[in-house]
Amino acid sequence: MHSEPRRSANIPPVARLIEALQRLPGIGPKTAQRLTFYLVRAPVEEVSELAQAIAELRAQIRFCSVCHNITVADPCGICASEARDRDRICVVEEPLDVSALERTGEYHGLYHVLHGVISPVDGIGPDDLRIDALMARMRAGGIDEVILATNPNLEGEATAMYLARLLSPLGVRVTRLARGLPMGGDLEYADEVTLSRAITGRREV
Amino acid sequence: MHSEPRRSANIPPVARLIEALQRLPGIGPKTAQRLTFYLVRAPVEEVSELAQAIAELRAQIRFCSVCHNITVADPCGICASEARDRDRICVVEEPLDVSALERTGEYHGLYHVLHGVISPVDGIGPDDLRIDALMARMRAGGIDEVILATNPNLEGEATAMYLARLLSPLGVRVTRLARGLPMGGDLEYADEVTLSRAITGRREV
Numbered sequence: 001m002h003s004e005p006r007r008s009a010n011i012p013p014v015a016r017l018i019e020a021l022q023r024l025p026g027i028g029p030k031t032a033q034r035l036t037f038y039l040v041r042a043p044v045e046e047v048s049e050l051a052q053a054i055a056e057l058r059a060q061i062r063f064c065s066v067c068h069n070i071t072v073a074d075p076c077g078i079c080a081s082e083a084r085d086r087d088r089i090c091v092v093e094e095p096l097d098v099s100a101l102e103r104t105g106e107y108h109g110l111y112h113v114l115h116g117v118i119s120p121v122d123g124i125g126p127d128d129l130r131i132d133a134l135m136a137r138m139r140a141g142g143i144d145e146v147i148l149a150t151n152p153n154l155e156g157e158a159t160a161m162y163l164a165r166l167l168s169p170l171g172v173r174v175t176r177l178a179r180g181l182p183m184g185g186d187l188e189y190a191d192e193v194t195l196s197r198a199i200t201g202r203r204e205v
Numbered sequence: 206m207h208s209e210p211r212r213s214a215n216i217p218p219v220a221r222l223i224e225a226l227q228r229l230p231g232i233g234p235k236t237a238q239r240l241t242f243y244l245v246r247a248p249v250e251e252v253s254e255l256a257q258a259i260a261e262l263r264a265q266i267r268f269c270s271v272c273h274n275i276t277v278a279d280p281c282g283i284c285a286s287e288a289r290d291r292d293r294i295c296v297v298e299e300p301l302d303v304s305a306l307e308r309t310g311e312y313h314g315l316y317h318v319l320h321g322v323i324s325p326v327d328g329i330g331p332d333d334l335r336i337d338a339l340m341a342r343m344r345a346g347g348i349d350e351v352i353l354a355t356n357p358n359l360e361g362e363a364t365a366m367y368l369a370r371l372l373s374p375l376g377v378r379v380t381r382l383a384r385g386l387p388m389g390g391d392l393e394y395a396d397e398v399t400l401s402r403a404i405t406g407r408r409e410v
Binding site: 011012013014016017019020021023024025026027031033034035036037038039040041044046047048049050051052053054055056057058060061070071072094095096115189 | 259
């Protein structure tokens with residue numbers, strides 16, 4: 001006697017939006033249905049603002065050709081800035097992690113976004129990440145320190161170990177965020193104080 | 206030292222979408238951020254399909270001038286259909302309730318969507334609902350039964366009572382959806398009110 005909620009909407013534009021929303025992570029059929037019916041009656045400006053914001057996201061967003069963070073201009077504001085410490089690179093998994101670190105105000109160097117972590121279970125190897133691009137930046141010279149800021153979980157640690165092995169022959173200082181971060185946690189959810197402590201307490205690998 | 210996650214995205218198109226998503230019911234700042242960063246990297250067809258589905262929802266959807274359900278054509282498919290039992294009207298709170306009842310395949314009559322319930326706490330009175338339109342349909346004649354299918358909670362019951370008082374002088378049959386134990390439910394977990402209703406509403410097998 002179980003029915004699929006998405007079938008409930010036999011009106012094409014409604015069914016279509018429910019279907020599109022369901023593809024988003026963490027949005028199930030019921031939530032998709034509730035959001036759709038909310039949008040049916042929400043102020044029309046709110047709805048068109050949402051549609052435009054989604055449409056223009058991809059039109060305006062690109063990836064920085066240097067650090068691979070998301071950006072509007074290429075290179076991104078951080079890579080282009082002379083005010084940053086250009087002799088250190090902080091390596092993170094995701095663009096969200098750059099946002100989190102910037103919020104602390106503790107770090108003034110450059111970044112490098114891997115866009116993932118090494119995860120054999122998910123079939124993600126080193127070649128699927130922006131590791132080649134990082135090594136190219138290292139070869140270009142001028143970098144004294146690489147801070148490995150991957151998440152403090154299994155995949156993040158493994159990726160950091162992998163990078164440390166690649167980087168140590170280059171004679172640069174390779175550091176890792178201090179264990180102020182709770183194991184098994186997620187960097188993007190860390191509060192600023194914990195994250196600040198983790199930056200100031202970073203250690204040689 | 207609590208920071209607002211939305212500040213994290215200092216890239217205008219990202220900040221804009223996070224802000225727009227946050228206005229949706231049940232979507233907090235963290236979820237809005239996660240969805241936005243998902244959309245940054247999702248297949249571009251998926252993202253533009255979502256944007257278009259939202260934009261076209263309001264362009265294509267209107268309310269049926271007869272039953273006030275959402276529809277593409279006016280009158281809606283149900284109101285226009287000669288195959289439906291045109292002598293009965295099922296009164297529901299929301300368009301979603303029509304979908305739920307249609308899915309049962311048990312009801313073949315017409316509908317009337319109130320778009321809410323009487324709720325003095327929220328400042329919603331009878332004039333805020335499509336009750337006048339329902340009474341106009343009644344005056345037009347041909348209706349033998351009105352099924353009050355508002356939700357079995359305080360506001361839904363109050364609204365049903367209010368409608369029953371308005372409708373009974375018209376000499377039509379006024380019914381309410383049966384209350385009792387939900388199918389697949391467990392008697393020991395049923396609340397007292399439901400169980401009381403199930404006892405008083407018991408039927409010959």
